[in-house]
Structures are given as structure tokens and as C-alpha cells.
Amino acid sequence: MKAWLKGTMAAAVGVWGLAAVAVQAEEMVRIGVAGPFSGAYAAFGEQQWRGAEAAIVDINRGGGILGKQILLIKGDDACEPKQAMAVANRLVDNDEVQAVVGHFCSSTTMPASEVYDEAGILVMTHGSTNPMVTERGLKTVLRMCGRDDQQGTVGAEFVVKRLGAKRVAVLHDKDTYGQGLADAMKAHLHTLGLTEVMYEGLTRGEKDFNALVTKIKAAKADAVYFGGLHSEAGPLVRQMREQGVDVPLVSGDGIVSEEFVTAAGGGRFVKNVYMTFGADPRKSPEGKALVARFREAGYEPEGYTLYAYAVVQSIAAAMQESGSYNGVELANWLKRHSVETVMGPKSWDAKGDLKVSDYVMYQWDENGKYAEVE
Known part of the structure; x- marks a missing residue:
């Protein structure tokens, strides 16, 4: 990977806050973050959001993607399939996202991913483990977790x-x-x-x-x-x-x-x-500095926090290296390349599954x- 991605870990210090940017939203790279931010499973949504937010702060401070800053757009599906479909359609039609981090529950990722795939938008789930997520032959669907x-x-x-x-x-x-x-x-x-x-x-x-x-x-x-x-x-x-x-x-x-x-x-x-x-991704040498920063900020990055960070890293790497925002092109790039992440190097097979499950x-x-x- 190029230096812009390898250097993102050292870019942010102290307590995070989204840096103000002097450009309009339409001039930014728009990435959706879809998951359970309310309801019984909101703890997983918090892990997801904190990880994704930390990643875009680091990447933005390192120069962004193709010279553009990243804007995160939150979509709360509450782990409900019908709500997930509404979130997916909003992210595609209204927010015009160029990639999506999520969803979390397999029951929401599966219907929502149909929407993203039809629209040609890359989606990478950090936590949906049902085999059918990647067994349906959808071209723009990958995951950062096992099955x-x-x-x-x-x-x-x-x-x-x-x-x-x-x-x-x-x-x-x-x-x-x-x-x-x-x-x-x-x-x-x-x-x-x-x-x-x-x-x-x-x-x-x-x-x-x-x-x-x-x-x-x-x-x-x-x-x-x-x-x-x-x-x-x-x-x-x-x-x-x-x-x-x-x-x-x-x-x-x-x-x-x-x-x-x-x-x-x-x-x-x-x-x-x-x-x-x-x-445990918190023990990965690649994520040591990030884990320390989270803890200094008073947050323990348990569960899927670093998974979400790694998803954003992977999306950003695909966009930067391919020079494209097209979901099929991004997915194909990821299936042909390894990405250095806070959880170590990750690579994907033709279905969009990780080549190594741990x-x-x-x-x-x-x-x-x-x-x-x-």
C-alpha cells in the first residue's frame, strides 16, 4: 500500500473530533455506516460507529481519498430487516453514498445488500457471518469477518x-x-x-x-x-x-x-x-497505537470496533488505488489485492469472503x- 494509507495510524492524536472541512458535502467522498444505533443491539452499533469515525478522521488528516475528504453518513437499522431496507434506499437515493460500512445483523445485511448491489455500490460488512451473505453471487458485497x-x-x-x-x-x-x-x-x-x-x-x-x-x-x-x-x-x-x-x-x-x-x-x-x-484485534501489532488512543480517550475498543476501522481502511484503499468509486470495480480490486489494516493484512476470495478466518x-x-x- 502507498504511504498515505500506512501513515494514517500516526495522523491523529488525543481525543477525536471530526475535523471541520471547508468544502460542501457533494465535493466529499460519502460513505454510509449502517447498523443498529438504537434498540437492543445498539452496543454493536456504537462499536461500529467509533471504529469507522476514527478511521475517517485518520484518513482525512492524511489527505483523504483521491484528494477529497470523507463524510460519514449514519443509517440506523436497529437490526430490523424492513428498517434496513429503508436505510439502504435512503443512503443510495438521497445521500448518494459511494460505499457502505455494514450492516451488522445478517438478517439486515442480506436484504440491504440487494439494494446496494443493484445500485453498483460497494458494501462491506464487519459483522454479518451468515454464509448466504456472500453465497448469492452479488458483485459488490464483501465482509471483514468470518462465516x-x-x-x-x-x-x-x-x-x-x-x-x-x-x-x-x-x-x-x-x-x-x-x-x-x-x-x-x-x-x-x-x-x-x-x-x-x-x-x-x-x-x-x-x-x-x-x-x-x-x-x-x-x-x-x-x-x-x-x-x-x-x-x-x-x-x-x-x-x-x-x-x-x-x-x-x-x-x-x-x-x-x-x-x-x-x-x-x-x-x-x-x-x-x-x-x-x-x-483479538486489540492484540494486533498493527493496531497497537490505535488501541492506546481509544483507551486514552476513555473507550475500550472491544468487539467490532477495529473491524469497522479496517473496513473503512479497505474501502479507502480500493478507491485510492483503483481511482474509482464504482462498486464493481472496487470489489474486483479488493478481490485481487491485500490491504494492510489495523488487524493485519486482509485479502478476499472471489465470493468476497476473507481468505483467512481466525x-x-x-x-x-x-x-x-x-x-x-x-
Whole structure:
């Protein structure tokens, strides 16, 4: 990559604020940031926005893209498919964005990406892991994260080979992401010679899972796998513990937020909870300076914060190096080149998936913190 991108990490110091620019919006590169900025999953939206905002501040201070400054335009989909479609159409028709960071939930990324692809606009999701995001043959859709058929495999291997579980209950939230992840885990569980003792869905937004916990007890499960997000995983694990079900709960990247601890009612309830997520980007040498700046500003860049930063870096690199804003041309450039990011070098295959997936297992502790399992 050219020096303009490599130097962006050192461009901003201290507490960030969007630098004032003396040009009109139409003279800027317009990038949409679409995700859940309200509702139950807003914690993930905050991670996304902080990462994207920090990236454009750095890139703008380093000269921008093709001599133009970047303008971020926020679109709140609340992880609701219909709202995501409205956001996508607004970003395309009214805001005339030239690329999009997002969406977060697979159930919103999939319909919204149809809009972007039809309009010829590049979209890169930082957190949508359902395989169908990139299996539909859309030309302008890529992702910065792995896939559920990858993390589901890691989860099943851990449950069987590390935990030694024999009676596994598999639960999901009936959503594109949650059920897709649970199904991927279940499928690999079968290849390992184990059949789940229970497979059941719950409904997003519910808080009372005591009847479900009673079924888990009756099934004599020695491990529970949950495909879903922190807002349901928290109450579920608390009610498991309150009913004396102290078996491990294993989940995916949908609980990689300290909001999970809040939803559970405190750190004492999340002990013995595990989750799959990419290798901690906060430990990447390329992101060391950025992580330090976030912490100096009083923010812990957990979860998908650095993922969103890396998405903006990748979009900017494609525009700068290709000299184009056309979504198909940008996607094709990314599929042919590696980009240096705060999470290390990233490259994509012909579908738009990362060539290397780095899912590992993490464990939550009684202090409400997570760390990689050795």
C-alpha cells in the first residue's frame, strides 16, 4: 500500500473530533455506516460507529481519498430487516453514498445488500457471518469477518473435544444469524458422532426463559450451545444459574460485548460462558497505537470496533488505488489485492469472503471480562 494509507495510524492524536472541512458535502467522498444505533443491539452499533469515525478522521488528516475528504453518513437499522431496507434506499437515493460500512445483523445485511448491489455500490460488512451473505453471487458485497460455518465448526470442536460434553442442548433465536450459527454448529456436531439432546428456538425480545431452562434440566444437558445475541443470552444464562444449571454455555460472536454481562445481571452469572470470535484485534501489532488512543480517550475498543476501522481502511484503499468509486470495480480490486489494516493484512476470495478466518474461543470470567482460551 502507498504511504498515505500506512501513515494514517500516526495522523491523529488525543481525543477525536471530526475535523471541520471547508468544502460542501457533494465535493466529499460519502460513505454510509449502517447498523443498529438504537434498540437492543445498539452496543454493536456504537462499536461500529467509533471504529469507522476514527478511521475517517485518520484518513482525512492524511489527505483523504483521491484528494477529497470523507463524510460519514449514519443509517440506523436497529437490526430490523424492513428498517434496513429503508436505510439502504435512503443512503443510495438521497445521500448518494459511494460505499457502505455494514450492516451488522445478517438478517439486515442480506436484504440491504440487494439494494446496494443493484445500485453498483460497494458494501462491506464487519459483522454479518451468515454464509448466504456472500453465497448469492452479488458483485459488490464483501465482509471483514468470518462465516458461521467456520465458527460453528470451532464451537462444536470445543464442546466435544475440550469440554468433553456428551449431552448437548442446541438453542437459537430463530433469526438469520442465530439459527444459522446454531445449525452450523449442530451439523458439525453430527460429523463428530454426537446428536444433540435438545434443539429449540426462543424469540428475540423475550426475557423469561425459565420454562426453557426446565427443559434443559430435564434433558440432562452437560453443555448448552446458543446461537443468538447478548440481549437474550444474558437472561438465559442468569436463569440457568438461578435454577442450578451450572453447565457451560457456549455461543458465538453475538455476545462479544460487555452489554452481555449487564444483560446477565453481573459477572457472577457469566463465569463458565464461552464464545467464538476472531483473534483479538486489540492484540494486533498493527493496531497497537490505535488501541492506546481509544483507551486514552476513555473507550475500550472491544468487539467490532477495529473491524469497522479496517473496513473503512479497505474501502479507502480500493478507491485510492483503483481511482474509482464504482462498486464493481472496487470489489474486483479488493478481490485481487491485500490491504494492510489495523488487524493485519486482509485479502478476499472471489465470493468476497476473507481468505483467512481466525476464529478462536474466549471465556468470560466472574469480573465480566473475556480472554482467549489457551
